[in-house]
Amino acid sequence: MSSELFYKPVTELSSLLEAKTVSSVELTQAVIARTKAVDTKVKAFNSFDEADALAQARASDERRAAGQARGPLDGIPVGIKDVIAVDGQPLTASSKMLANFVSPYDSTVTKKLKKAGAICWGRLNLDEFAMGSSTENSAFHTTCNPYDLERVPGGSSGGSAAAVAAGEAIVSLGSDTGGSIRQPAALCNVVGFKPTYGLVSRFGLIAFASSLDQIGPFSRSVEDAAITLGAIAGHDPLDSTSFKTEIPNYRDELKKRKGPWRLGIPKEYFGQGLDPEVAAAVEKAISYYEKMGCEVKNVSLPHTEYGVGVYYIIATAECSSNLARYDGIRYGHRSKDAKDIIDLYFKSRAEGFGQEVKRRIILGTYVLSSGYYDAYYLRAQKVRTLIRQDFLNAYKEVDAILTPTSPTPAFKKGEKAANPLAMYLSDVYTIGVNLAGLPGMSIPCGFSKSGLPIGLQLIGQPFQEAELLSIANAYEKAHDWATITPNL
Amino acid sequence: MSAPTDLNIDHVAHLARLALTPEEKAKFATQLGDVLAYIEQLKKVDVSGVEPTAHAFPVYNVWADDVAQPGLPVEAALKNAPAQRNNMIVVPKVVE
């Protein structure tokens, strides 16, 4: 790994900060300088507020000087996906609709990060309203994959993944509705963690599909993911779907748990459409676990093939309703040439939303419309129950499930833009986790011959994130994929 | 499940309050037709007796006590408003 400050993990930086070898201002300046140097190429950010970041860094240094440092994240710049509200900062969802919106409140996760002393750093690009798998749907610009600027970083949290991969943030937050953390993590050679539904508060996260959305961290190591997750997890009275559960010290748990584990391999995730190089890398990772003494067995998730269909009904239905509030009335884009109030809705929304958002709103509105609810939404919810049961059945025999994260490495920009169905099908391995509400993560597990990162997905049992992190950590400790940084 | 040809883009776009261009309508009709055709496969699943999943982890009675807390000052509430007057949001005259 590069010796540059901006490429060091939280674990190392927090020691340097603690020893006062480095100040938070120095670290933040290094991250800002790096961002200025490479972001013209990577385009991970929608915006950043240098002065605000440095003010937070100074406050951190003052706390530390006064002996009041708040833990490992104190003074660490954490990039924030531009779909998570930070008080006083822009909140655009990479949409023209919210191009000028400034949030008057903090999300629960950024409140918690600030409480941990972290520096909320920048607004990271995404597919508009988190709808997409490539960040090509951003209204502002497409983020580039740091390992190949011609290719996509994945999505929707492409900016969050690329920023960490390129050293423009030490860790970052993204959101995952159908793979939006794990898939870009896989495509950008970083760790991406999607918690159990309900572990992390959604308050302040712009809703895409409420029953599927979760916020989670991107990092360059599993331990950093554990630290960041620990800072944002926990019950929130402002989110009725947030779960009351004890949050362990994930970092400590990592070191305690050594396996061996029983690991399940679902055959449904290794079929048609899986890139042979991805398959080979994932199989190699699986054989590592076998070598370290884990029991690896085949499991079946028979309803996997229905995942994409169920997902696109539930997610679009929920989004059609969640996005109704963007109407140009109280905030957001308002059309200049509306004749009357009805026209104001039609034109503001037509001008403010991009193609993919419109497409999903149309689909979601259709599946909920009179006469179709039972056939689509209700049926999808029932199949969702079966998908969830598949996982719970598998967990009677195994502790975690291993699969590829994405069927292919990063694809070229524009490659799938014209074919939404093909784009939707690229989420096939990540969607089940959201439908079942499970924790899932992607860790680097190799590169293609052309130098593109490949990710291993680990799927855990509900609220067993400590176990999942430990399993990932066991692999990471024996491999050094994360040291392969992009050439920028 | 209904045939995908049922998708009446004009009607749905009206419900969603989205002005679509003729090109968008044509494109969406084809693209969403493909997606709906794909979704047709859900018909194969036997869901008799299966309870729908609305929440991954069903919990009941999540509420707060009725204690009023301060809200947003009116300036903050209207800060992002495209048009305002007399501390209210201005919209074209609503007839109904």
Added chain:
Amino acid sequence: MKYEAVIGLEVHVQVKTHSKMFTRVAAGYGHDENTLTDPVVLALPGVLPVMNKAALDAIIKAGLMLGCEIAPVCKWDRKNYFYPDSPKNYQISQYDQPICLGGEVEIELPGSARNVMGEHKKIPLTRIHLEEDVGKLNHGAMESLVDYNRAGTPLMEIVSEPAMHTAEEAFAYLTSIRNTMIYGGISDCDMEKGQLRCDANISIRPVGETKLGTKVELKNLNSISFVRDGIAHEIARQIAVTESGGTIVQETRDYDGQTGASQSLRTKEMAHDYRYFPDPDLMPVKVDEAWKARIKAECPEMPFVKQRRFFDQYQVPYTITSVLVPDRELSDYFEEAAKLSGKSQAAGNWIVNDLLRDLGAAKLPLADSKIKPAHIAALVKLIDAGTILNTAAKEIFTEMFTTGDMPDAIADRRGLKATPTDAGELEQWCRDSIAANEKALAEFKGGKDSAINAFKGPIMKAAKGKANPKLVDETLRKLLASM
């Protein structure tokens, strides 16, 4: 042909809570524009709803008071439609699993005269559910201005079966709901403040027909008298249309109480498609027996039940109970005075006639009355004991109203008490009076008991009005018996 109207009402009642239905910013009326908002009320990007426990308690109470079945599990749904007063462009409501099912509202129809009790009926309910209110639009010439203070206020929707047949029944139904909600402390039901709102579904059919006719939804019945007038107007309109050979179209009409006219808002073809689906942001509600029992214990006696009890327990007539009972505070006041005095009818008369008149004139609420039940009871007892006369009592009442002093003290201070007369002197006045009125004596002896009153005037005159009337009566009877 004779027609019968069939009416169902949808009544929205704002629940009186400190904070809003799904967020904790204050709920209230009459505040400066857009000062009762927060990110949730404004539906800013990223916010989430959290339900208000007190609103749930309130609707369970309403349901128990109206005899509804409380669903063991209910859930929240989104009702999707675009409107500038609705910040999310969906309303969180309850669609297919409301919290209260069935139930009934007892109503009283107008009697043949003001002082005669009318017929009682029970109007069955379909359901009651909980939802959130919308903001308020202020219309200008070219623009509308939106105030979101009301948005998110807890709102109950009480839906009746189509079981009413006249505007009077609808009026009585709404009155009964209002009394019940005020009794339960659930809502103040001030229609001017929009705390109680009513939409009506109206159809007509030939008498004898059992099939329902095409229904028209009448909106914006913004005052309790508009409800009566609007429904009567709509029934007449439908009959006129039908009789002139037209057909009723299924539509929503807006009633203008000022002009008494209505106009079509939308027809069935333009009807909304609300795309209801379960709100993924909210968890369902489970109501167990313990919760119901706890709320049951807080439910007050229902107004009509109380009225019947007042007849039985206190023998107060309809003219009194019909004034007392609609007001829970006033009936509690009466009951206390009745118990303290032991003379319920007299207490009731003083409260309904004198106290309410003076409070009304002074524009004071009962709570601010200086005359408390103890004052009424003391006054009634003084009269009953003969210590003061009715004319004096009126004077004392007036002074009690302004000073709040006890009647005994006022009577003393102002020398209004009947003076204890010398027994010999009183007997002499009585003998004189009897002697002076032979005709009355004869009548009394002839069995006409009321003839005794004829002797009393001269006695009182001799006593300068301060004789104890009870003692006068006793002395007269004693003397007359011996004659």
